[in-house]
Amino acid sequence: MSTVQLFRTGDTPLPDVIILTHKLTREYDMGSELVRALRGVSVQIQKNEYVAVMGPSGSGKSTLMNLIGCLDTPTSGEYWLNGQKVSDLADDELARIRNKEIGFVFQTFNLLPRADALHNVELPLIYAGMSARSRRDRAAHALQRVGLGDRMDHRPNELSGGQRQRVAIARALVNEPSILLADEPTGNLDSTTGLEIMALFRELHDSGQTVVMVTHEQDIAAHAARVITLRDGVVATDQARAA
Amino acid sequence: MPFFEAFRLAIQTIRAQKLKSGFSLLGVFIGVASLIAAWSIANGVNRYMTEKFAQTLYGVNTFQLRRRPMFTPNVPDSVWRAWARRPRIRFSDAEAISEGLTVPVMTAWQSSDQVTVSYGNKEARDIELTTASERYFDIKNLGIAMGRPFTGEENRSGAPVAVLGDAVAKRLFVDRTPLGKSVRIGGVPYRVIGVVEHQGSILGFPLDRFVVVPALSPAQNLVNPPGILDAFLVKARSDPEMREAMSQAEGIMRGRRHLRPKQDNNFVLDTSEGVQRFWAGISRILVTVIPGIVVVSLVIGGIVIMNIMLMAVAERTREIGLRKSLGARRRDVLRQFLAESTAIATVGAAIGIFAGIGLTILINKISPLPASVSPASVVLGVIMGAGVGVVAGVYPASRAAKLDPITALRQE
Ligand SMILES: Nc1ncnc2c1ncn2[C@@H]1O[C@H](COP(=O)(O)OP(=O)(O)OP(=O)(O)O)[C@@H](O)[C@H]1O
Ligand SMILES: [Mg+2]
Numbered sequence: 001m002s003t004v005q006l007f008r009t010g011d012t013p014l015p016d017v018i019i020l021t022h023k024l025t026r027e028y029d030m031g032s033e034l035v036r037a038l039r040g041v042s043v044q045i046q047k048n049e050y051v052a053v054m055g056p057s058g059s060g061k062s063t064l065m066n067l068i069g070c071l072d073t074p075t076s077g078e079y080w081l082n083g084q085k086v087s088d089l090a091d092d093e094l095a096r097i098r099n100k101e102i103g104f105v106f107q108t109f110n111l112l113p114r115a116d117a118l119h120n121v122e123l124p125l126i127y128a129g130m131s132a133r134s135r136r137d138r139a140a141h142a143l144q145r146v147g148l149g150d151r152m153d154h155r156p157n158e159l160s161g162g163q164r165q166r167v168a169i170a171r172a173l174v175n176e177p178s179i180l181l182a183d184e185p186t187g188n189l190d191s192t193t194g195l196e197i198m199a200l201f202r203e204l205h206d207s208g209q210t211v212v213m214v215t216h217e218q219d220i221a222a223h224a225a226r227v228i229t230l231r232d233g234v235v236a237t238d239q240a241r242a243a
Numbered sequence: 244m245p246f247f248e249a250f251r252l253a254i255q256t257i258r259a260q261k262l263k264s265g266f267s268l269l270g271v272f273i274g275v276a277s278l279i280a281a282w283s284i285a286n287g288v289n290r291y292m293t294e295k296f297a298q299t300l301y302g303v304n305t306f307q308l309r310r311r312p313m314f315t316p317n318v319p320d321s322v323w324r325a326w327a328r329r330p331r332i333r334f335s336d337a338e339a340i341s342e343g344l345t346v347p348v349m350t351a352w353q354s355s356d357q358v359t360v361s362y363g364n365k366e367a368r369d370i371e372l373t374t375a376s377e378r379y380f381d382i383k384n385l386g387i388a389m390g391r392p393f394t395g396e397e398n399r400s401g402a403p404v405a406v407l408g409d410a411v412a413k414r415l416f417v418d419r420t421p422l423g424k425s426v427r428i429g430g431v432p433y434r435v436i437g438v439v440e441h442q443g444s445i446l447g448f449p450l451d452r453f454v455v456v457p458a459l460s461p462a463q464n465l466v467n468p469p470g471i472l473d474a475f476l477v478k479a480r481s482d483p484e485m486r487e488a489m490s491q492a493e494g495i496m497r498g499r500r501h502l503r504p505k506q507d508n509n510f511v512l513d514t515s516e517g518v519q520r521f522w523a524g525i526s527r528i529l530v531t532v533i534p535g536i537v538v539v540s541l542v543i544g545g546i547v548i549m550n551i552m553l554m555a556v557a558e559r560t561r562e563i564g565l566r567k568s569l570g571a572r573r574r575d576v577l578r579q580f581l582a583e584s585t586a587i588a589t590v591g592a593a594i595g596i597f598a599g600i601g602l603t604i605l606i607n608k609i610s611p612l613p614a615s616v617s618p619a620s621v622v623l624g625v626i627m628g629a630g631v632g633v634v635a636g637v638y639p640a641s642r643a644a645k646l647d648p649i650t651a652l653r654q655e
Contacts, residue, residue: 095572095573098569098648099570100570106652110561110565114255123569127566
């Protein structure tokens with residue numbers, strides 16, 4: 001890991017820093033009580049890093065990932081993505097960022113049940129405004145890349161769990177995002193399939209993809225080069241592993 | 244996302260969600276069909292009343308001298324009593340007007356009452372006996388189907404000849420010819436010389452249950468005291484000439500009744516205007532109330548559709564969240580749902596038009612209501628039905644599209 005900037009409010013991140021959060025908080029007003037899921041998380045992630053986020057259940061891992069993925073809005077604090085202050089952006093700009101910069105892999109796959117694999121992978125390209133023909137080519141290519149070249153016309157219920165997650169990964173990658181985010185991508189898979197998915201992530205990382213992944217499991221986290229541990233909504237440890 | 248894309252997507256979703264799409268389609272369909280049908284009934288009744296009903300009762304460019312108006316809706320008792328105290332119209336009044344008018348007109352005497360007409364042992368009850376002069380047929384535009392009307396000579400001489408309404412002829416003679424046969428009208432023997440063409444009905448009231456005999460024939464005693472008639476009918480060639488004749492007749496009658504300038508007429512010169520004015524009142528109610536009812540039912544229908552859509556959207560909120568997480572903007576989601584509900588509403592409206600027109604034709608056939616499709620109702624039906632369908636489809640989606648993707652994705 002290279003030099004870490006001592007970031008203060010009003011600063012701009014260094015060019016290589018792809019993700020920077022500064023005192024990021026997220027609170028849920030549950031009426032009777034205020035749930036403080038994140039209580040000031042400051043992390044910096046650079047290009048081509050492979051980061052695992054760990055921590056006990058309820059520590060705020062998913063909350064952080066959703067904020068990084070622009071699926072949710074922080075209560076306070078700053079979030080910079082690729083030199084752009086995302087926490088200030090309007091809805092349409094956020095949509096563009098989700099579309100172009102972020103590939104998100106969910107634990108539960110989140111595929112459209114009635115659409116075949118190809119159409120599922122095509123979705124981000126539709127919102128990128130790409131023509132039908134190039135969309136199909138790109139989507140087919142992405143499916144081949146995750147090893148599903150022969151399953152393009154299968155619907156999710158005609159695929160195994162591992163295959164579904166591969167479709168979801170192909171969909172996350174199809175727009176060539178700056179970061180691949182994954183919230184417990186192997187959580188719904190058996191350990192063998194999980195390892196296959198981890199091998200795929202490794203491959204992607206080796207080819208230059210920045211990856212941030214939430215996991216519960218130590219041996220899954222072992223695939224990453226850096227582990228950030230959350231506890232009660234704050235960063236507890238942030239360690240690089242020996243490669 | 245280009246609109247074509249949204250439309251293709253819409254077709255896919257409609258196919259995939261047949262039940263929900265079916266319900267929404269049904270909502271739009273019922274809205275459009277009921278609006279067209281209700282409007283068509285109002286429209287048809289209205290046209291019928293202004294064009295046909297008034298003319299059947301009065302005839303074109305015709306006024307009637309009467310003691311009181313023929314068509315008297317909602318008249319208080321005091322007015323009725325005042326009318327009953329008025330002097331009646333006499334033969335001599337009619338003769339004086341006939342002589343006094345300088346405008347070319349056609350005139351007829353007329354008195355009516357309910358009687359029983361019999362032939363052998365067959366009877367037709369509650370038949371309207373009209374004692375009239377010979378031009379009555381022309382003024383009322385009653386065509387003769389069989390035989391002939393009576394002549395002026397027969398009228399003046401009081402010949403016991405009768406012209407039957409279609410229903411009376413059918414009742415007494417079935418399919419044999421009535422011509423030349425002797426019937427008894429209120430017990431008085433008459434010879435049948437003609438049958439009037441089938442007149443049909445007005446708002447369910449049959450128009451063929453009558454018999455017409457000469458005004459001075461024996462049965463006149465069944466209808467009115469000697470020398471008295473119910474109405475003196477005057478038909479002019481045009482509306483201005485009718486008005487001129489009316490004012491002349493008014494002057495003549497006021498003179499005969501010795502009315503001072505300040506005194507009101509104690510007779511009426513009745514035209515179809517009264518009916519038409521009364522009808523205009525009803526039709527104004529119809530024209531405001533029926534669309535009102537339809538609008539209310541459409542709104543209720545719309546709320547139902549909207550609730551179905553809201554439920555469907557709750558199901559599809561995850562889909563909306565997913566699409567947003569993949570980069571769909573709010574307007575992409577809206578466009579998708581707009582295309583979807585537009586497609587549904589269009590199909591629903593199209594079927595609704597056919598059903599509405601079909602319903603109108605059916606109502607026309609099986610009920611006395613003379614429904615007639617108005618193009619305005621079709622246009623309005625489509626705009627409203629489809630509008631409601633589209634709004635009901637898009638509004639819930641727009642709510643879901645405002646959520647953060649993760650909130651939408653988490654919805655169960
Ligand atoms: N939508 C929400 N409404 C209210 N509270 C929430 C919501 N989402 C998360 N929380 C709360 O925020 C805290 C952090 O949740 P989060 O999902 O980030 O935990 P996590 O670390 O991902 O846990 P797990 O390992 O079980 O997935 C928890 O206390 C949780 O109850
Ligand atoms: Mg979680």
